[in-house]
Amino acid sequence: MSNFIVRKVAVLGAGVMGAQIAAHCVNAKVPVVLFDLQAKEGNKNGIVLRAIENLKKLNPAPLGNPDQAALIEIANYDDDLAKLAECDIVIEAIAERMDWKHDLYKKVAPHLSPAAIFASNTSGLSITELSEGFDADLKKRFCGVHFFNPPRYMHLVELIPTAATDPAILDRLEAFLTTTLGKGVVRALDTPNFIANRVGIFSMLATMIEAEKFGLTVDVVDDLTGSKLGRAKSGTFRTADVVGLDTMAHVVKTMQDNLQGDPFYAVYRTPDILTKLISGGALGAKAGAGFYKKVGKDILRIDPSSTDYVPGGGKADDFIVRVLKEKDAAKRIKALHDSKNPQGQFLWAILRDIFHYIAVHLESIADNARDVDFAMRWGFGWSQGPFELWQAAGWKQVADWINEDIAAGKTLSDAPLPAWALGDRSGVHAADGSWSPKQKCNVPRSALPVYERQAFRAGLFSDGNANGATAGTTVFEDESVRLWHQDDNVLILSFKTKMHVIGPGVIAGMEKAIAEAESNYKGLVIWQTDAAEGGAFSAGADLQAMLPLFMSGGVAAIEPMVSKLQQAHQRLKYANVPVVVAVAGLALGGGCELLLHAARRVASLESYIGLVEVGVGLIPAGGGLKEAAARAAHNAKGNDILQFLKNDYMQAATAAVSRSALEAQTMGYLKADDVIVFNPYELLHVAKTQARAMHDAGYRPPLKTTIPVTGRYGLATIGAQLINMRDGGFISAHDYKLGMMIADVVTGGEIENGSLVDEQWLLDRERRAFMELLAHPKTQERIMGMMQTGKPVRN
Structure with a gap:
């Protein structure tokens, strides 16, 4: 080719x-x-x-x-x-x-x-x-x-x-x-609005019709049809505001003009409230008003009966919230179908409407059911496609319920379900492919060569697609990590902790992985199994794991864990096989420090990387500041190191996070020769290719060298700026303390400018500062605040 x-x-x-x-x-x-x-x-x-x-x-x-x-x-x-x-x-x-x-x-x-x-x-x-x-x-x-x-x-x-x-x-x-x-x-087939907009706009219109029928306000509907239902957080009406009400009306008009014979044609009318809002110039977020309007700090919602804006904030009923948390789709959908609660009846109605619609229209809008599900997941942010959900909920039972509602006149069209959807069918996705009404069989995935780069393609319910959590051959597994391979001489380390946080189990797993890779493999790749599905690479140190240690032995009990983390990162840096880190999503704090110590980084474009410890009143202590000092000395090449240190210092002191892998390169968290991958499904393939290539090129770890530091000259210069910021009211006294401690590490402390120090000198300073801060009441306030609310406390 x-x-x-x-x-x-x-x-x-x-x-x-x-x-x-x-x-x-x-x-x-x-x-x-x-x-x-x-x-x-x-x-x-x-x-x-x-x-x-x-x-x-x-x-x-x-x-x-x-x-x-x-x-x-x-x-x-x-x-x-x-x-x-x-x-x-x-x-x-x-x-x-x-x-x-x-x-x-x-x-x-x-x-x-x-x-x-x-x-x-x-x-x-x-x-x-x-x-x-x-x-x-x-x-x-x-x-x-x-x-x-x-x-x-x-x-x-x-x-x-x-x-x-x-x-x-x-x-x-x-x-x-x-x-x-x-x-x-x-x-997609060449039909009006193709797949995602055709199904997505129908779903929004059906939701608006059912909301009116059940007397639900826009804020309640959005709370019900957002992340609780496994859809985009913005729900229905806020999504319309973000898209633009005029844009939505245009897509609806395309359906009105081109789908006259459609059995759901009555649904394709512009809702009266939408017409009123557009004629009044309320086009959504871009106009400052749509279904919602922000007045001061308050978010007001439209009242369709009066077209006035009234206080919002309506939420789903507690009972419905509990139902939506049920993981078993069959139990969840049955509870909604059987519910006497208006919100439950509404949710069953909008799910039934979408199931009914996609069954009737599958043959005319797509080659197969898989294309509909991926279109809705990737284009509208649904966590599960509509066919997947129907199959997971019990295909035959749901089909029977839809037929009952058609017979009772409850549906938005009296069109019968197509013959292929009836009988003993258990679903539309199977190991041999997904159902195509046109071809009257299951059709497999595309076999284009480009997909050979995707070790694990996006999976669908019951399609038999392998995923990284269970694929390959397991070498070692416990509750924190899995070590495995795919018979290609590269060992893979995947974390199993929530948000892939780093606690004692992960640290031990890193040590085990390096030893195993050095004994039996060409390289080690650190890759998380949900990398392509929006998961984090690592949200940093496991604060929850520190808590029992802190409660039983105080601050001193945590120091061995910090020391072990530092040494694990040093082992990564000086491993005798190349360690390649495959980064996607959040790489914060300890997650950022981990990638700084790898031989190479392969990062998804959507990687958000930074040292954020000051947010919980701490400083980086896994070697991140040590690496900043080493990077500045390397880049300075004999010039004033402080000029090259300023950016790294400010990034750590302000908890700056890159907004992309490209920006992470300009910030120094990724090197110029690190690889940026645009399709997260290709991340593992590229990382393994890099590891093998480095091995085949005769990889040797870096030699341990000393680092020139700015000492008291750098410390005094940074300190003078921090005093001005503190005295001017720009930072708190505790922020000043944090800033000075970061400065003490990256400058090497009270020693002569140009002094040569080894890495352990800087690591010891990191650890001592970290331990002192951990004992500080202001830091403890910040840690507890973050664990309780997920938001930084400014104190």
């Missing part, structure tokens, strides 16, 4: 989506040119320049490193169409108007490279209609590529071919989207 190398991407349209797609290409080191209309006055590229400037202000941040906004090339349709000839992929992302898109296509088509893939980021217009007017060659290279907002963070991209699209084009694009941009690709 020939290589598909993407030299440059063009994005047509510098609106919110277009600019963010361009930003994500830059994140992935893909050169990109962003086009828009010529500005009527001032700089002719003013529209694009303003869009790029706006990228730096958006939250969540579209750019992994805001400084890279300058790497987006600017262009306009009047002067720069010749630039399209350099682009291997051209993505159109202008407003959802068929006529505007066709006008633009006529303008750009003559300038496209003869091999370029041309794609529209439409959220629901017909891809076949968009391709009308193209010659046969361009039709072959045209498809839909629907990113979800915000494109950096949402895993889903829907790929939509027409009957004329060359399958090889789709395969190339899927590989690029998967590995380079880190996306989960679902192939």
Whole structure:
């Protein structure tokens, strides 16, 4: 198979989506040119320049490193169409108007490279209609590529071919989207709003209809349909506010205009309250008011009967909260179905509506049930797809209940369940694939070569997909860690603690892993089994594990554990086989210190790394400050070390956390030659590849050397700034104490500037300061506050 190398991407349209797609290409080191209309006055590229400037202000941040906004090339349709000839992929992302898109296509088509893939980021217009007017060659290279907002963070991209699209084009694009941009690709049929928006907007409309029927307010509905139900935290109405009520209304209109024969057509009407809000300019979060409005510190909700904003804060009933905590889906759904509580009846109704809808529509919107489930998980943030949930709850029982409700006239349509959904069927996902009504059989996963990079692909209920918690051959396992391998000469260490916190069991596991790897393997990879599903790499030291030690033996009882952590990290650093840390999600405190001691780091783009101990009134004591001092001395190369130490010092003193792996590189937590991976499902593959390559290149651990430090000169300089901050009221007396203790470690303390110290000298200072702070009442207040509320205490 020939290589598909993407030299440059063009994005047509510098609106919110277009600019963010361009930003994500830059994140992935893909050169990109962003086009828009010529500005009527001032700089002719003013529209694009303003869009790029706006990228730096958006939250969540579209750019992994805001400084890279300058790497987006600017262009306009009047002067720069010749630039399209350099682009291997051209993505159109202008407003959802068929006529505007066709006008633009006529303008750009003559300038496209003869091999370029041309794609529209439409959220629901017909891809076949968009391709009308193209010659046969361009039709072959045209498809839909629907990113979800915000494109950096949402895993889903829907790929939509027409009957004329060359399958090889789709395969190339899927590989690029998967590995380079880190996306989960679902192939959708060319039907209005494709899969995720079709099902997701139906679900939101059905929820609004049922909420009105059961007399529930928007705040109660959001509490019921958010994380408690396993969906996005924002629930239903707040999600609509975030998306934009005008945007939601537009997607609904696409359904109204194009789905007249649909048995659920009555659902596709714009709710009266939505129309009223839009006509009054209340378009959601971007307008400061929608279903919710913030007034001062209060969040008010809309009262549909009066269209006034009234105090919010309504919550789910305690009984329903208990039901939703039930882990067994069959028991949970039965309790909702049987409930006499209006909130329980409402939840059964919206689940029944979505089950009914996807069964009726599966054949017309997707090739198979798997694509629907992944579309809803990756595009709408559902923890389980609707088919998965139905199967987990007992397929036949739920189907019987839906049929009863259809017969009783309770459903939103009288359409019967399709024949394939009835009988003795136990579900739609199995080891041999997922059900396809069109093909009348289970279809397996895509076998494209790109998926060989995913050691463990996203799993579905009962699909037999292996996962990292049980796969491979176990070498050692206890309640804290699992040591295992996949017959490829690389040992894997996975933590089993909550948030992968580091306590005595994990420390012992690290020691055991290094000894085992040195004896029998080419390398060691530290990887967490939920890395691709939003889990933490490690949230740091296990404060809960410290508590019994503290209660029984006071502060002194904890010192041996701190010493063991330091020595375990030193063993990682000087191991005789390469230790590669595969980081995704949070790597805080001790988790950050662990990765600093590895031979190499392979990090998912969405890695949030930092030394955050000051938040609980402590300082880093697992070698993090020692590594900061060593890094500054190395980078200074004979110049004033203090100038190079300032950033590391401030990061530890302010508990700064990177907002991406790219930013972690600029902060020094990742090195320039560490690898950043965009698809978290590829993290383990890349980490193991790195470990084997380092071994095969003749890996040797670093030699132990001394570290030049700034001593009392550095300590006095930092101390003077801290005194000014304390006396000016910017930091508390305890913050000043913490700041001085961090300074004492990274400067080496009261010794001469330029003195050479060994690592143990700095580790001892870390540990002594940590122990002194642990005995301090202010620190104990901060630790207890964090354990009780999860939030830092400022004292």
